[in-house]
Amino acid sequence: MDIPYTVKPRPDTGLYNAKIGIWLFLASEVMLFGALFSSYIMLRAGAEPGTWLTNQLQVPLGFINTVVLIASSVTVVYAWANLKMGNIARARFFLLVTIACGLVFLLIKSYEYYHKFSHHHYPSTDPYWALYFTLTGLHAFHVICGMVVFVYFWGPGASMWKTDPERYTNRIEVVGLFWHFVDLVWIFLFPLLYLL
Amino acid sequence: MQEILGLPILASEHGGELDGLTWYIHLLMAALFVGWLGYFIYVIIRFRSGRNPQADYHGVKSHFSSYLEVAVAVIEIVLLVGFAVPLWASYIDDAPKDGEDAIFIRVIGEQFSWGVVYPGPDGKFGKQDISNIGSGNKYGYDPDDPDTLDNFQSDMNIKVPINRVVRIDLSSLDVIHSFGIKPMRVAQDCIPGMVIPLWFEPNRIGRYQVQCEQLCGNAHYRMKGYFEVVTQEEYDQWVEQESADAISGESDMGGFE
Amino acid sequence: MQTTSEQSHHGDVHHEELGFIRKYIFSTDHKVIGIQYGVTAIFFFLFGFSLMLLMRWQIAYPAGTENFKPVPIVADLIEKMLHAESTSMSDGVISSDFYNTLGAMHGTIMVFLAVVPMAFGAFGNFVVPLQIGAVDMTFPKINAASYWCYFAGGIVMVVSFFLPGGAASSGWTSYTPLAVFATTGQTFWLFGMVLLITSSLLGAVNFITTIIQERAPGLTWMKLPFFVWAQFVTGFLLLLAFPPLEAAGVMQLMDRLAGTSFFMPSGLVVSEVLQEQYAGGSPLLWQHLFWFLGHPEVYVLILPAMGIVCEIVANNTRKPIFGYRSLVYAVLSLGFLSFIVWAHHMYLTGMGTVISTFFQTTTMIISIPSVIILTVLFLSLWGGSIRFNVPMLFALAFLPMFGIGGLTGLPLGLNATDIHLHDSYYVIAHFHYVVAPGTIFAMFAGVYYWFPKATGKKMSEFWGHVHFWPSLIFMNLIFMPMFIQGMAGMSRRMYDGGAFYAATDDEIGLPMSVIDLNVNITHAAIGLAIAQLPFLYNLVSSLFKGEKVGRNPWQATTLEWVAASPPPHGNFEGGAPTVYRGPYEYSVPGAKQDFTPQNEPDVK
Numbered sequence A: 001m002d003i004p005y006t007v008k009p010r011p012d013t014g015l016y017n018a019k020i021g022i023w024l025f026l027a028s029e030v031m032l033f034g035a036l037f038s039s040y041i042m043l044r045a046g047a048e049p050g051t052w053l054t055n056q057l058q059v060p061l062g063f064i065n066t067v068v069l070i071a072s073s074v075t076v077v078y079a080w081a082n083l084k085m086g087n088i089a090r091a092r093f094f095l096l097v098t099i100a101c102g103l104v105f106l107l108i109k110s111y112e113y114y115h116k117f118s119h120h121h122y123p124s125t126d127p128y129w130a131l132y133f134t135l136t137g138l139h140a141f142h143v144i145c146g147m148v149v150f151v152y153f154w155g156p157g158a159s160m161w162k163t164d165p166e167r168y169t170n171r172i173e174v175v176g177l178f179w180h181f182v183d184l185v186w187i188f189l190f191p192l193l194y195l196l
Numbered sequence B: 001m002q003e004i005l006g007l008p009i010l011a012s013e014h015g016g017e018l019d020g021l022t023w024y025i026h027l028l029m030a031a032l033f034v035g036w037l038g039y040f041i042y043v044i045i046r047f048r049s050g051r052n053p054q055a056d057y058h059g060v061k062s063h064f065s066s067y068l069e070v071a072v073a074v075i076e077i078v079l080l081v082g083f084a085v086p087l088w089a090s091y092i093d094d095a096p097k098d099g100e101d102a103i104f105i106r107v108i109g110e111q112f113s114w115g116v117v118y119p120g121p122d123g124k125f126g127k128q129d130i131s132n133i134g135s136g137n138k139y140g141y142d143p144d145d146p147d148t149l150d151n152f153q154s155d156m157n158i159k160v161p162i163n164r165v166v167r168i169d170l171s172s173l174d175v176i177h178s179f180g181i182k183p184m185r186v187a188q189d190c191i192p193g194m195v196i197p198l199w200f201e202p203n204r205i206g207r208y209q210v211q212c213e214q215l216c217g218n219a220h221y222r223m224k225g226y227f228e229v230v231t232q233e234e235y236d237q238w239v240e241q242e243s244a245d246a247i248s249g250e251s252d253m254g255g256f257e
Numbered sequence C: 001m002q003t004t005s006e007q008s009h010h011g012d013v014h015h016e017e018l019g020f021i022r023k024y025i026f027s028t029d030h031k032v033i034g035i036q037y038g039v040t041a042i043f044f045f046l047f048g049f050s051l052m053l054l055m056r057w058q059i060a061y062p063a064g065t066e067n068f069k070p071v072p073i074v075a076d077l078i079e080k081m082l083h084a085e086s087t088s089m090s091d092g093v094i095s096s097d098f099y100n101t102l103g104a105m106h107g108t109i110m111v112f113l114a115v116v117p118m119a120f121g122a123f124g125n126f127v128v129p130l131q132i133g134a135v136d137m138t139f140p141k142i143n144a145a146s147y148w149c150y151f152a153g154g155i156v157m158v159v160s161f162f163l164p165g166g167a168a169s170s171g172w173t174s175y176t177p178l179a180v181f182a183t184t185g186q187t188f189w190l191f192g193m194v195l196l197i198t199s200s201l202l203g204a205v206n207f208i209t210t211i212i213q214e215r216a217p218g219l220t221w222m223k224l225p226f227f228v229w230a231q232f233v234t235g236f237l238l239l240l241a242f243p244p245l246e247a248a249g250v251m252q253l254m255d256r257l258a259g260t261s262f263f264m265p266s267g268l269v270v271s272e273v274l275q276e277q278y279a280g281g282s283p284l285l286w287q288h289l290f291w292f293l294g295h296p297e298v299y300v301l302i303l304p305a306m307g308i309v310c311e312i313v314a315n316n317t318r319k320p321i322f323g324y325r326s327l328v329y330a331v332l333s334l335g336f337l338s339f340i341v342w343a344h345h346m347y348l349t350g351m352g353t354v355i356s357t358f359f360q361t362t363t364m365i366i367s368i369p370s371v372i373i374l375t376v377l378f379l380s381l382w383g384g385s386i387r388f389n390v391p392m393l394f395a396l397a398f399l400p401m402f403g404i405g406g407l408t409g410l411p412l413g414l415n416a417t418d419i420h421l422h423d424s425y426y427v428i429a430h431f432h433y434v435v436a437p438g439t440i441f442a443m444f445a446g447v448y449y450w451f452p453k454a455t456g457k458k459m460s461e462f463w464g465h466v467h468f469w470p471s472l473i474f475m476n477l478i479f480m481p482m483f484i485q486g487m488a489g490m491s492r493r494m495y496d497g498g499a500f501y502a503a504t505d506d507e508i509g510l511p512m513s514v515i516d517l518n519v520n521i522t523h524a525a526i527g528l529a530i531a532q533l534p535f536l537y538n539l540v541s542s543l544f545k546g547e548k549v550g551r552n553p554w555q556a557t558t559l560e561w562v563a564a565s566p567p568p569h570g571n572f573e574g575g576a577p578t579v580y581r582g583p584y585e586y587s588v589p590g591a592k593q594d595f596t597p598q599n600e601p602d603v604k
């Protein structure tokens, strides 16, 4: 008496459990970041005219990070596609590339933080910086979580491929969805914090 | 109807309409409650298993309930569109503006007291700026502004003449308070960083309580002020005296406490 | 044990014997987790109840008035246990700080640690998989994680009482800037809330997925018991409404710990000193984010209750629910609308006409589906053959009690009348009618109804009656007078129960008669406490010597009654039952008995 549809989709819904689970989870994440974006709008709209800080960040760095994250989203898809085609070795390679991209993203982000701190910009400095550090911090936390899971599936978790390849493939798909979401959040954050 | 509802005495012009709406909505509620309760009691007696051993698979067949639901919706719409919205619109939007005939007062909440600032006989408040805030000048009025001179403070005690429109601009120094005078049927939160106007016309002489209605700390329960409605003469005399004291530095404001 | 012997007949699955710890403590079985939720929630119910009793004592006999009486019996204990610096109590006098702590924590504990875990965690976990014919929740480990997050959140909240300065004291709403200035207890409150929110999110994902994926063959959406629908919508409310509070919680933590000013405006002045470290924030932002959760949250409190009542009403009228479809559509629209009414808690924050018109219109609209749900339940009684067992008594009492609470929401929903009623005892009475004799009665009904399923024993009818009647009477004696107090202008969150605002010769204020009601209410609350003893006794004693029952003691139709009592691990011995019909096929004309279970095949 095992729980059904952990691997195969249920015929009438066309989805397997974890996929519904991750979509629901992402819906809640949308609300989480949505609330923070709304706070941004409300605080910015309520600020004394002309006092809101703009052009504080290094756009090239932000841009590079955007590219890096988008690239990592693509490589996840490659990893998953390779699993579908039964090529675990290449899939693991792409997972590694994804992890590397995440690492690059975090390194650049840390450098930016370091740079801001050395210029005495802290969360307490101003509402703009408070939002900047909260939003990017929360986002970076998501990146780290995603990477931990990727590392697990690249390493010890990959042994599941031998026993239950379909389930393993599904897992990569599910983390992939999460990773795309993290990517998408950044695509909103970048213009909001760097450009506007 | 005031007695039936148990409302406090009424002492303002607009309050009658608010009470009227409170009354109508309670009539609706009472009608629904009594009707349904009667039905309910009838049904649990009539259809108890002892009396009605065999349940009827189909149950109710009439559409009465749908009509009832529509009726409830219609009444709610009438109360909303006909009463609540216009009352609110006037409560919020019709506040008298600078230069119109009204008593202008500023009230500032603070843990746990009410600061009251009057413009004095010239009807003008001094300029305010954050940079002026300091010991002895917590509201930041500009001491060099001539308009400030005859402004005066009247802590915890507001005096107004009867049958004149009062406009109170509310704000707060620290946390959120709420300025409420029950017999006037007014209440408005005092929120730091915001100035929110409140206006009404008292029409009954008396000494009323100002309640703080928003939790603001450990002495919230005793953050009481007074709102005195007096005759025009008494009021004029009082204002004259207070602002004279202020100018001569004998009391607050002019001399900055 | 019955369970294991039954399992071993089914050789298709291999179950190694689980140790006590794996089986009862770190279990992943939805039934065990449900019971864990339930037991923990009962503890918090009693805890919240005790805080309330202290509060009520203080209101009735406030220090500094001639009515003053020191807190009896427990005063010494509390003074010894709590930190001296928390200035909680001395000589039996509750300090005003401690009173605010009691209020804030009573609200928080009742809402987030008692009712939600009971309604969603306990009943949802135990009943939903059984009712849809599933072997377990979809993600059993996440389910266990959800419980343990809740547990951790509870510990954090309890521990915060022992901090210097005591637990949170800024109301369950934690309005800023007050909450940002508050003592460390508030930081714990926020951490606790983050854990509780995480727990609810994990639970919500699990519930929704389970209901979508694990329905037994033939169990289509319109054949689902209404309780499942209610939990489904509740799941979505938790899933989508909680994250904004999580975000707000993080921001308030930042304000408190990292010195940001999300909720702190420029120009704050404390003791004539400008608080320059704060600039540019908005206190109203917190309120919006809080009530964006807060309003859906109150439907989280009521929907499972309505679900339980619906099950029990159908079962004990022995006839189908009248208008099942309208019930489903009503609950769906209720869920949707609950996201767009939140600012009716904020009418007095300086809201313009347009926005407040929007919110009061949605508030009036949302009352319509509630009216429909209640109407459906009322009309379902017509033509029934009503059995008055204890679950049914509680379920029936729910109807008018929720009616009173719901109806009194209307004058609060109209902004013009809310001017007078806002933050008065009228509001307290409004929502307690919905949550106490409303939701809590439904919870009791559910416990009496499903206890036989969970334990194989029935609870005593006699003690059930002894529990029900006094509870009903005391509930009304507590909350009815509060409407009078509110109308007369008594504000909530008053340390002395409004005594400071008593009328005197030269000031117009609260009549003494209104203030004196406080004493009556407190007596009734003590009566209510005593009235819970038969329940607790019944609960424990029935566990050991309750009448043994079979699978279907109530002769009910839904799937949980197909499983053994208590159901074994995996729930249905022969695999998932197949469903042929709607959930409430009672007294079908021509059928051999007055109930036709959902899994009974059609006879040609």
Ligand code: HEA
Binding pocket: B032, B033, B036, B037, B040, C173, C298, C299, C301, C302, C344, C345, C363, C364, C366, C367, C368, C370, C371, C374, C399, C400, C401, C402, C403, C404, C405, C406, C407, C409, C410, C412, C413, C414, C418, C421, C422, C423, C427, C430, C431, C434, C435, C439
């Ligand atoms: C379970 C909880 C619950 C429920 C279901 C509701 C339901 C409703 N609530 Fe309530 N509410 C709270 C819990 C709840 N509320 C809480 C906790 C607060 C205070 C928070 C705080 O400030 O701390 C609050 C506060 C609150 C306010 C803010 C008041 C203020 O602070 O000034 C408002 C204003 O609009 C409001 C409105 C409503 C409305 C219109 C409904 C509607 O959904 C009600 C619809 C129901 C009906 C209309 C009843 C229909 C029944 C019949 C027609 C049959 C009658 C039959 C018989 C009686 C026999 N509520």
Ligand code: HEA
Binding pocket: C041, C042, C045, C046, C049, C052, C055, C056, C103, C104, C106, C107, C108, C110, C111, C115, C118, C170, C171, C172, C173, C301, C428, C432, C435, C436, C437, C440, C443, C444, C447, C478, C492, C493, C494, C495, C525, C528, C532, C535
């Ligand atoms: C779900 C929410 C809930 C519940 C159930 C209750 C229950 C009760 N509450 Fe409370 N209350 C709140 C939520 C709740 N409250 C909130 C949110 C506030 C506002 C806080 C604030 O100002 O910030 C508040 C405030 C509040 C005040 C106002 C304080 C003030 O403004 O100063 C008062 C005053 O009398 C009060 C009294 C009571 C009473 C007498 C009960 C009684 O009805 C208690 C009845 C309880 C039981 C009968 C449970 C007993 C349980 C068991 C025996 C075991 C349980 C088992 C099962 C249910 C299966 N409450």
Ligand code: CUA
Binding pocket: B109, B110, B111, B112, B176, B177, B178, B212, B213, B214, B215, B216, B217, B220, B221, B223
């Ligand atoms: Cu000021 Cu409460």
Ligand SMILES: [Cu+2]
Binding pocket: C294, C295, C298, C341, C342, C344, C345
């Ligand atoms: Cu609400």
